[in-house]
Amino acid sequence: MLLCALFVLFHLFGEFYSVFGASCGCSSLVIPVHVDVLVPKDPMDEFAGLKSNASDLRRVDDIYDIHGVFCRPDRGSLQNPSVIQLLVHGFSYTSQYWSPPVEEFRNYSYAAFSCARGLPSLAVDWLGVGLSTRPVNASDVQYPTVAGAVSQVAIHLKTASILPGVPPFRKVIGIGHSAGSGALTFNAIVDGARSPFDALILTGDINLGAGNMLPPLSIVTPARDDTPLRWGNIDPGYVTWRNRSIFYPADPTAFSPRMLEFDGFTKDVATASMFVQTAGLSTFTVQQYTGPVVKIVGSEDQVLCATDRCGDVAALTASERVRWPKARSFEVAVEQGSGHDPNLDFKAQGPFNTFVGFVNQFSSL
Ligand SMILES: *[C@@H]1O[C@H](CO)[C@@H](O)[C@H](O)[C@H]1NC(C)=O
Ligand SMILES: *[C@@H]1O[C@H](CO)[C@@H](O)[C@H](O)[C@H]1NC(C)=O
Numbered sequence: 001m002l003l004c005a006l007f008v009l010f011h012l013f014g015e016f017y018s019v020f021g022a023s024c025g026c027s028s029l030v031i032p033v034h035v036d037v038l039v040p041k042d043p044m045d046e047f048a049g050l051k052s053n054a055s056d057l058r059r060v061d062d063i064y065d066i067h068g069v070f071c072r073p074d075r076g077s078l079q080n081p082s083v084i085q086l087l088v089h090g091f092s093y094t095s096q097y098w099s100p101p102v103e104e105f106r107n108y109s110y111a112a113f114s115c116a117r118g119l120p121s122l123a124v125d126w127l128g129v130g131l132s133t134r135p136v137n138a139s140d141v142q143y144p145t146v147a148g149a150v151s152q153v154a155i156h157l158k159t160a161s162i163l164p165g166v167p168p169f170r171k172v173i174g175i176g177h178s179a180g181s182g183a184l185t186f187n188a189i190v191d192g193a194r195s196p197f198d199a200l201i202l203t204g205d206i207n208l209g210a211g212n213m214l215p216p217l218s219i220v221t222p223a224r225d226d227t228p229l230r231w232g233n234i235d236p237g238y239v240t241w242r243n244r245s246i247f248y249p250a251d252p253t254a255f256s257p258r259m260l261e262f263d264g265f266t267k268d269v270a271t272a273s274m275f276v277q278t279a280g281l282s283t284f285t286v287q288q289y290t291g292p293v294v295k296i297v298g299s300e301d302q303v304l305c306a307t308d309r310c311g312d313v314a315a316l317t318a319s320e321r322v323r324w325p326k327a328r329s330f331e332v333a334v335e336q337g338s339g340h341d342p343n344l345d346f347k348a349q350g351p352f353n354t355f356v357g358f359v360n361q362f363s364s365l
């Protein structure tokens with residue numbers, strides 16, 4: 001109950017400020033973005049319009065408020081003031097994935113972990129999710145719009161000051177989780193060499209393969225049926241999971257049962273479109289993106305590594321690399337013991353160190 005009350009509090013006030021120690025501060029902010037993209041008329045088009053004829057597409061031209069939590073180290077401990085990490089959560093999560101907003105789970109905060117190592121970040125809520133604008137019609141929330149909003153935020157970070165005293169950043173490093181990695185990949189497909197992202201760190205996202213191991217759409221449920229009190233009158237195209245335990249390792253001693261409980265309290269919505277398009281997009285080749293890319297997956301990921309396909313890192317790397325022919329560099333890292341949500345189990349510090357290592361490596365290029 002207490003966790004639940006805290007969660008509601010954060011959402012009611014929409015703004016909070018917390019200090020993860022003397023050297024780091026965070027603030028909640030909203031960035032209005034102009035999204036002007038083509039989406040498939042059929043919201044169940046698994047290729048998100050990328051294979052559609054013009055007559056099967058429609059234009060979405062709108063301005064959305066994208067909510068994010070910006071964390072920055074003190075000037076003194078700031079590693080490289082010109083680089084920022086843009087953190088993009090996965091399906092049915094929010095920006096809180098990168099920083100669970102309760103004391104007990106403070107050490108599961110990648111925003112805090114990286115900030116303490118001198119790296120600023122902005123963790124955004126997807127369009128339709130958390131405190132960002134939720135379009136009335138769920139068919140407006142597809143990869144082109146969700147990813148388009150993220151791309152606009154990246155451009156904003158490079159061209160404008162997001163807070164008084166914070167100059168525009170020179171480099172934006174995208175760090176995604178699961179379908180959030182999918183959104184960054186979608187942008188890399190669409191924006192190619194013009195991408196505002198200087199490097200990509202894609203966690204919990206490897207090609208689902210010919211067998212398409214993503215569970216069927218029926219595994220998620222319309223949010224309004226799941227939690228009527230909270231989502232009773234939203235479009236049934238907004239869906240959620242009844243239970244997200246599949247995102248944790250199968251071994252119940254690998255994570256805190258209280259984290260799974262907290263996970264249930266903080267779940268959010270996503271759309272049926274985003275669900276089916278996640279599978280479709282995982283088969284695409286990113287022809288023109290030229291920045292460095294790393295994919296990071298947990299060996300105990302029950303969604304992606306169930307058939308032990310993550311055991312042979314060389315083979316996995318070979319099969320993933322072909323999808324990024326122009327990337328400046330490409331590698332795959334397997335985190336031993338981590339689940340699909342590497343940030344939320346007992347091993348979290350391992351992946352966090354890996355992410356920071358790649359951010360530092362990519363920042364210096
Ligand atoms: C696109 O249009 C062409 C020619 O009109 C047609 O043959 C093709 O099937 C269409 N493709 C899709 C995906 O609808
Ligand atoms: C949602 O938008 C689509 C495309 O404009 C439209 O076909 C559909 O009828 C809309 N649904 C609702 C419930 O308004």
Ligand SMILES: *[C@@H]1O[C@H](CO)[C@@H](O)[C@H](O)[C@H]1NC(C)=O
Binds near residue numbers: 243244
């Ligand atoms: C969630 O699903 C798992 C596996 O199916 C099950 O063991 C667990 O009891 C479920 N938890 C809740 C709260 O329903």
Ligand SMILES: *[C@@H]1O[C@H](CO)[C@@H](O)[C@H](O)[C@H]1NC(C)=O
Binds near residue numbers: 108
């Ligand atoms: C967080 O700290 C607690 C208590 O020190 C520890 O049991 C837990 O493993 C830590 N979690 C992570 C993700 O490091």
